[in-house]
Amino acid sequence: MPAESRLAAGARLAVTTFSTLPVRAGRIDRPVAGTAMALAPAVGALLGALLAGVLLLAGAFAPPLVAAGVTVGAAALFTRGLHLDGLADTVDALGSYRRGAAALEIMKKPDVGPFGVVALVVVLLVQAAALAELAGRSWPACLAAVVAATAAGRLGVTAACRRGVPAARPDGLGAMVAGTVGPVALAAGTVAVVLLAVPAVPGRPWQGPLAVAAAFAVALPLLAHVVRRLGGMTGDVLGATVEVVTTLVYLGLVLSG
Numbered sequence: 064m065p066a067e068s069r070l071a072a073g074a075r076l077a078v079t080t081f082s083t084l085p086v087r088a089g090r091i092d093r094p095v096a097g098t099a100m101a102l103a104p105a106v107g108a109l110l111g112a113l114l115a116g117v118l119l120l121a122g123a124f125a126p127p128l129v130a131a132g133v134t135v136g137a138a139a140l141f142t143r144g145l146h147l148d149g150l151a152d153t154v155d156a157l158g159s160y161r162r163g164a165a166a167l168e169i170m171k172k173p174d175v176g177p178f179g180v181v182a183l184v185v186v187l188l189v190q191a192a193a194l195a196e197l198a199g200r201s202w203p204a205c206l207a208a209v210v211a212a213t214a215a216g217r218l219g220v221t222a223a224c225r226r227g228v229p230a231a232r233p234d235g236l237g238a239m240v241a242g243t244v245g246p247v248a249l250a251a252g253t254v255a256v257v258l259l260a261v262p263a264v265p266g267r268p269w270q271g272p273l274a275v276a277a278a279f280a281v282a283l284p285l286l287a288h289v290v291r292r293l294g295g296m297t298g299d300v301l302g303a304t305v306e307v308v309t310t311l312v313y314l315g316l317v318l319s320g
Contacts, residue, residue, distance in 0.1 A: 073098025081106045081217060083141055097243030100224040103217035104252045108259060111213030114138055115206040122198040131194035135187055138213075146216075149302020150186060151179030153289060163294050167231055170299050186310050193313035204265045208316050211260035215275050216309030218256045220301050222279070223286055225249050231295030241296060263316050274315025282308045 076099035121130035158178030230241035260271030
């Protein structure tokens with residue numbers, strides 16, 4: 064398959080996987096899936112720009128906290144709530160103290176347990192509080208912050224799909240994308256997200272990149288723990304990684320020294 068065609072198919076798959084934008088997926092195989100996972104931060108940046116627009120527009124007519132709540136809701140709408148669902152399922156599995164197939168069986172259940180509910184509440188509250196603070200900043204800083212945090216969350220997917228991380232199941236999204244991202248693509252995505260984070264905090268060009276680094280310093284060991292518990296990663300784990308990294312970056316961007 065020509066590189067250009069694979070890139071185009073990967074881009075379409077990335078958009079359809081990580082958003083509800085009306086793009087039709089093309090060919091789907093492991094090489095294309097790897098390209099899609101490598102392009103995940105780019106889709107995150109696009110989503111971040113849309114969400115920043117929602118936040119700024121809503122903030123022109125409503126109090127910051129209300130605008131932030133609308134933006135959090137828009138984020139769930141633009142992603143079909145899949146990442147939040149993955150977070151709830153993953154935390155429920157971890158909270159059960161079970162391993163392997165037993166933990167995976169819990170993740171397949173349609174209901175949400177108490178651990179999952181608490182995780183959702185905490186993540187959504189922190190995101191809303193952070194967005195309310197960002198709404199009070201200048202629009203370029205607000206735009207940069209939301210774009211950087213949303214792109215960083217999808218960079219978490221790229222990192223989770225790097226070579227050496229196995230799939231927990233022989234089928235499903237995890238099996239399709241596990242181990243498909245090489246070191247060059249991961250490094251390129253990391254540099255891009257770090258650069259996006261530089262203007263996120265006015266007067267502190269170091270705080271945005273530091274927030275991204277700190278988020279991954281927490282998320283990567285957590286991902287390794289989940290992989291050990293489950294025997295690999297799954298689509299739900301990818302969703303959980305998105306929400307954890309995004310939330311941690313938002314938190315790092317609004318902390319003041």
